[in-house]
Amino acid sequence: MRKMKLLFVLLFTVGNAFCFFGQNTEFAHNAMDVTHEVSTHKQVDNSPQVKAVWNDTDGNYINAHGGGILFHNGLYYWFGEHRPKEGFTTEVGVNCYTSSDLHNWTYKGVALAVSEEPGNDIERGCIMERPKVIYNERTGKFVMWFHLELKGQGYGPARAAVAISDKPEGPYRFVRSGRVNPDIYPENMPEADRKLAWNMEKYQKWWTPEWYEAVNRGLFVKRDLKGGQMSRDMTLFVDDDGKAYHIYSSEENLTLHIAELTDDYLGHSGRYIRIFPGGHNEAPTIFKKGNMYWMITSGCTGWIPNEARMFSASSIWGPWEQYPNPCRGQNSEKTFGGQSTFVLELPENRFIFMADVWKPKSLMYSGHIWLPIQFSEKGIPFIEWLDKW
Numbered sequence: 402m403r404k405m406k407l408l409f410v411l412l413f414t415v416g417n418a419f420c421f422f423g424q425n426t427e428f429a430h431n432a433m434d435v436t437h438e439v440s441t442h443k444q445v446d447n448s449p450q451v452k453a454v455w456n457d458t459d460g461n462y463i464n465a466h467g468g469g470i471l472f473h474n475g476l477y478y479w480f481g482e483h484r485p486k487e488g489f490t491t492e493v494g495v496n497c498y499t500s501s502d503l504h505n506w507t508y509k510g511v512a513l514a515v516s517e518e519p520g521n522d523i524e525r526g527c528i529m530e531r532p533k534v535i536y537n538e539r540t541g542k543f544v545m546w547f548h549l550e551l552k553g554q555g556y557g558p559a560r561a562a563v564a565i566s567d568k569p570e571g572p573y574r575f576v577r578s579g580r581v582n583p584d585i586y587p588e589n590m591p592e593a594d595r596k597l598a599w600n601m602e603k604y605q606k607w608w609t610p611e612w613y614e615a616v617n618r619g620l621f622v623k624r625d626l627k628g629g630q631m632s633r634d635m636t637l638f639v640d641d642d643g644k645a646y647h648i649y650s651s652e653e654n655l656t657l658h659i660a661e662l663t664d665d666y667l668g669h670s671g672r673y674i675r676i677f678p679g680g681h682n683e684a685p686t687i688f689k690k691g692n693m694y695w696m697i698t699s700g701c702t703g704w705i706p707n708e709a710r711m712f713s714a715s716s717i718w719g720p721w722e723q724y725p726n727p728c729r730g731q732n733s734e735k736t737f738g739g740q741s742t743f744v745l746e747l748p749e750n751r752f753i754f755m756a757d758v759w760k761p762k763s764l765m766y767s768g769h770i771w772l773p774i775q776f777s778e779k780g781i782p783f784i785e786w787l788d789k790w
Contacts, residue, residue, distance in 0.1 A: 458507045465496050466757050466767050469533040469743035476501055478569045480532045484764035491515055491529040497570045512571035513564050522578045526552040533637040535645055537666045543569050544666040548633050549578045559631035563667055580629025581660055582669050589674040594618045616679040621652035634683040650683040654701050657682050676721045688744040688752050695782055699740045704761040706735040729785040737786055739770040754784050
């Protein structure tokens, strides 16, 4: 990966955050809502104009939400949810954009399209979220995983879905969807807890001390054992040895799971752990610096931003340790108005924290926050708001 020196210019408006990129640029701005017509701001040099929305090279708003970035053969591939201007369900699929400089993004089309076949898992009107793509060196294939909810079933199915392509930009071929690791216990679940038989009627009331204790000991793991574990917000991670992992919110969004993928990345190996039972984490992101794994997540407050959480471990299999909120400065208690979606690794141990600024009234125009992850003298990651960097 070639060395890149970029100056990223970010605009933060009241209640909305948007990310802009430029080189050696300065500009002034006024607070505004992207649903209104916006003005264009000239820059002090001869760089292209920067508008108060993040557009692709065709001048269209970048519609790639809850996504992630793959670097391959000199290009960055940004995959994300195509969100509608009005409504909520998936009507198009997963979009793909490419860039050589993280500044100018070219729309490459729909990487994975919804199906027009009634009853298909990814039928138009389903919910496709948090798409992530990784490259398998062994097979030469590009593999996409995403959170899938079947059409007309709300968030009940809680499935993980996988698709495959010969080219990074696609088209991707849908392979299958389902719950994760049916009939398999997490390897860090004690034998005594595996033998417990739960009466679900007894735990209809949530958030009581008894309920928390039951969740911690595997109430929902046991409930979902036969059909497989729930999988909602998710990300992927490929380690230095080529092993890939699926990290996802499970157990009614109460507990994170880390599951190893098979060597072809198209399935689960059966090995997985659960971490921070009852912690109510979603929107997981993960990165590795040196020999330490770091994870940044959010709480569960719907479209409303909340305080980020951070965890670390010297092995992906744990034990994991929780840290305070990694964000610093004004509005840090709300992750600067965003929710984590991905951490992009750059050369020389540099990392970019990516977040979505959800606009539920028009999800297509949800914004993007990209900020550098910095490290304290003790090597602890932190994120602070920077207007330019």
